[in-house]
Amino acid sequence: MSHATDPEEFRREVRAFLAAHLPADWAGIPGLPETEREPFLERWRSLLLENRYLAPTWPHDLGGAGLEELRANILEVEFAERGVPLAPRPSDFFGFSLIGPTIMHWGTPEQKEFFLGRIISGEHQWAQGYSEPEAGSDLFSLRTKGRLENGEWILDGQKVWQTAGDTANWIFVLTRTEPEAPKAKGLSLLLVPIDQPGVDVRPIRTMTGEAEFCEVYFTDARTDAANIIGPRGEGAKVALTLLGYERGANSQHVLYRQELNRMAELAAENGAIHDDAIRQRFAWASSKVELLRLLGDKALEGASAGAAPGPESSIFKLYDSEYHARATELAVDILGLSALTTWGDGPVTALGAEPWGAPNSTASWQAVYLRARAATIYGGSSQIQRNTLAERVLGLPREPKAAIS
Numbered sequence: 001m002s003h004a005t006d007p008e009e010f011r012r013e014v015r016a017f018l019a020a021h022l023p024a025d026w027a028g029i030p031g032l033p034e035t036e037r038e039p040f041l042e043r044w045r046s047l048l049l050e051n052r053y054l055a056p057t058w059p060h061d062l063g064g065a066g067l068e069e070l071r072a073n074i075l076e077v078e079f080a081e082r083g084v085p086l087a088p089r090p091s092d093f094f095g096f097s098l099i100g101p102t103i104m105h106w107g108t109p110e111q112k113e114f115f116l117g118r119i120i121s122g123e124h125q126w127a128q129g130y131s132e133p134e135a136g137s138d139l140f141s142l143r144t145k146g147r148l149e150n151g152e153w154i155l156d157g158q159k160v161w162q163t164a165g166d167t168a169n170w171i172f173v174l175t176r177t178e179p180e181a182p183k184a185k186g187l188s189l190l191l192v193p194i195d196q197p198g199v200d201v202r203p204i205r206t207m208t209g210e211a212e213f214c215e216v217y218f219t220d221a222r223t224d225a226a227n228i229i230g231p232r233g234e235g236a237k238v239a240l241t242l243l244g245y246e247r248g249a250n251s252q253h254v255l256y257r258q259e260l261n262r263m264a265e266l267a268a269e270n271g272a273i274h275d276d277a278i279r280q281r282f283a284w285a286s287s288k289v290e291l292l293r294l295l296g297d298k299a300l301e302g303a304s305a306g307a308a309p310g311p312e313s314s315i316f317k318l319y320d321s322e323y324h325a326r327a328t329e330l331a332v333d334i335l336g337l338s339a340l341t342t343w344g345d346g347p348v349t350a351l352g353a354e355p356w357g358a359p360n361s362t363a364s365w366q367a368v369y370l371r372a373r374a375a376t377i378y379g380g381s382s383q384i385q386r387n388t389l390a391e392r393v394l395g396l397p398r399e400p401k402a403a404i405s
Contacts, residue, residue, distance in 0.1 A: 003052070003065060003067065003071070005071075007070055007071055007074060010071045010074060010075075011074050011078065014074065014075055014078045014079075015078060017051065017053075018078065018079070018082050018084070021047060022082065022084065026082070026083070027083070027356075027357040028082075028083025028084075028355055028356045028357030028358070029041075029083060029084070029085075029348055029355065029357065030083075030345075030348045030354075030355065030356075030357040030358045030359065031357045037348075041085070041088040041089070042088070044084065044085070044088050045088040045089060045092075045122065048086070048088070049120070049121075049122075052064070052065045053065060053075065053086065054086070054092075054096065054120060055096045055100065055119070055120055056071075056072040056075050056076075056086070057069065057072045057101075058096075058100065058104075058116070058120070062104075062112070062116045062117065062120070063116070063117055063120035063121075064120070068304065069300055069303040069304040070300065070304055073251070073296075073300050076251040077251045077254055079251075080251040080254040080255060080258075080355075081254055081356075082356075083258075083355050083356040083357055089122065089125060089167070090163070090164040090167050090350065091125035091126050091127060091164045091167055091168045092122075092125075094126040094127060094128055094163075094164060094168070094172075095119040095124065095125065095126040096119065097245055098126070098128065098172075098242050098245055099115075099119075099126050099128075099172045099191075099242070100115075100116060100119050101242075101245050102172075102189075102229060102238065102241055102242045102245065103115055103116060103229060104116070105241055106229050106230040106238050106241065107229055108226075110226070111226070111227075111229070115191070124169065124170050125164075125167060125168045125169050125170065126164075126168055126170050126171065126172065127162055127163070127164045127165040127167075127168035127170070127171040127172075127194070127214075127216075128162060128163065128164075128171070128172060129144075129159040129162060129171045129172060129173035129174065129192075129216060130142075130159065130162075130174050130239070131159060131160055131161045131162070131378075132144060132157070132158060132159055132160060133158065133160050136161070136377070136381070138384075139174070139239070140183045140184040140187065140236055141183060142157075142174060142175075142176060142187070143157055143176065144156070144157025144158065144159065144173065144174075144175050144176060144218060145157055145175065145176050145177075145179065146173075146175035146176065146177045146188065146190055147177070148177070148225060151224070151225045152222045152223065152224060152225055153175075153177075153190050153192075153222065153223050153224075153225060153227065153228070154220055154221070154222055155173065155175060155190065155192060155198070155218040155220075155221040155222075155223070156218055156219060156220065156221075157175070157217075157218050158215060158216070158217050158218070159171075159173065159215065159216045159218075160204070160213075160215040160216075161204070161213050161215075161378055162213060162214045162215065162216055163212065163213060163214075163350070163351070164214075165194070165201045165214035165216050166201055166203055166211075166214050168194055169193065169194050169195050170191060170192065170193055170194060171191075171192050171194050171199075171216065172189060172190070172191055172192075172229070172242075173189070173190050173191075173192050173218070174187055174188075174189055174235055174239050175187065175188055175189070175190050175235070177190075177232060177233065177235075178232075178233045181233060184236035185233060185236070186233055187233070187234075187235035187236050187239070188228050188230075188232050188233060188234070188235040189228065189229040189230060189235045189238045189239060189242075190223055190227055190228055190229075191223060191227040191228075191229065192218075192221060192223040192227070193223060194216075196221060196222065198218060198219050198220045198221030198222060199216065199217070199218060199221045200216070200217040200219070201214050201215075201216050202214060202215050202216075202217070206370075206374075207370055208366075208367045208370045208371060210350075210367070212350040212351065212371075243313075243379075243380070244313050251296075252292060252296070252320060252352070252353070253289050253290075253292040253293040253296060255352065255353040255354075255355055256289045256292065256323070256324070256327070256353050257289050258353070258355060258356040259327070259353040259354060259368075260282070260285055260286060260289060260327070262354070262358065262360055263282075263285075263327075263330065263331050263334060264282065265360060266331070266334050266335070266360045266365075267282075267334045269360075270334070270335075270336070270338075272333075272334045272336070278330070278333070278334060281330045281333075282330070284326075285323070285326070285327045285330060288319070288323045288327075289323070291319065292316070292319060292320060292323065295315060295316050295319065296316070299313070299316065314380070314385040314388045314389050314393075315385075315389060315393075317379060317380060317385055318382055318385040318386065318389070320375075321372075321375040321376045321379075321382060322376060322382060324352075324353065324372045324375055325372045325373060325375065325376055327372075328365070328368050328369040328372040329369070331365045331368070331369065332365065332366075332369050335362060335365060338362055339362055339365070339366065341362055342362055342363050342366060343361060343362050343363060344359050344360075344361020344362060344363050344364065345359040345361055345363060345364065346361075346363045346364060346367060347363075347364045347367040347368055348364075351371060351375070352371075352375075353368070354368055387399055
């Protein structure tokens with residue numbers, strides 16, 4: 001399926017597609033009975049694949065829609081407004097937005113031919129293997145090792161706080177392949193099949209009572225020698241390219257606006273809307289959502305001009321996570337003492353803002369509040385983001401390292 005090239009005509013096309021394929025009384029994914037959500041998402045993914053809405057910025061000859069950044073942003077915003085995903089499976093984000101673009105940037109022709117089509121089709125479902133127990137924000141101190149023997153990489157180590165590992169069948173692993181090289185100089189990015197005896201995926205139950213994260217153990221796990229992205233020992237550069245895609249601005253402001261609207265409904269129901277302090281905090285939150293929209297527009301402008309993701313993406317990551325932590329505190333304060341009880345349906349999403357149609361229950365808001373604490377850590381902590389902005393954007397002196405005796 002080809003798509004209109006004029007942005008406003010394309011917007012009308014997307015709206016017509018959504019109107020044709022969603023019920024008139026559509027209330028978002030949360031409006032479906034829980035048992036019907038996964039089957040709907042699988043059907044929805046097939047429909048997106050058929051109409052070339054999956055991986056919208058990927059080239060047409062690789063199975064994508066071939067959209068430039070402006071039309072891709074229109075598509076994402078329109079889908080978010082109607083409460084349907086562009087990445088229906090938990091692993092789709094890692095394939096379409098992270099490892100896929102990284103393979104396009106760094107991969108060989110053979111790697112592109114083998115991996116990219118399988119990401120689109122859903123045959124390969126990806127997970128990310130970066131953080132370790134002693135290498136989270138200080139990623140380049142990681143200890144997972146890879147050695148090359150008889151045409152295969154053999155991996156030993158552990159990754160943690162990993163999303164979608166329990167549904168994925170491939171994982172991209174930042175690995176130390178040059179043990180004698182200092183820190184960031186000895187890393188490589190390897191692509192590793194999960195379905196093998198040497199890979200053990202263990203869910204981690206968090207304080208929400210759910211297991212949205214995993215830890216992954218590698219014990220003589222194997223992957224073909226050709227499954228290295230970029231030059232050997234240059235994995236730090238490849239990893240930073242990928243992280244730039246991870247932190248890029250998108251339609252997140254739409255979800256935050258929907259979440260604020262749900263909070264306003266909650267405050268109107270229990271009378272908190274008449275509290276001047278609550279109203280002031282609503283004004284603060286609304287201004288920050290607008291700021292996130294403007295940051296997204298600026299990032300879109302740069303991407304449309306061909307600029308690669310850079311350290312400026314740390315600005316969005318910092319504002320995004322810090323905003324959501326404070327906004328969910330507002331939600332809990334609106335609930336008041338009832339926030340100490342748990343009733344109603346739980347959350348719909350694993351991470352981030354709850355979408356349009358999500359329940360205004362204490363079970364939902366409690367989970368979102370707790371997850372928002374973690375958002376200031378995963379993907380690079382707020383402290384690390386501030387260091388990145390200070391050193392790589394503002395050009396300030398690097399933070400001195402403590403001497404170790």
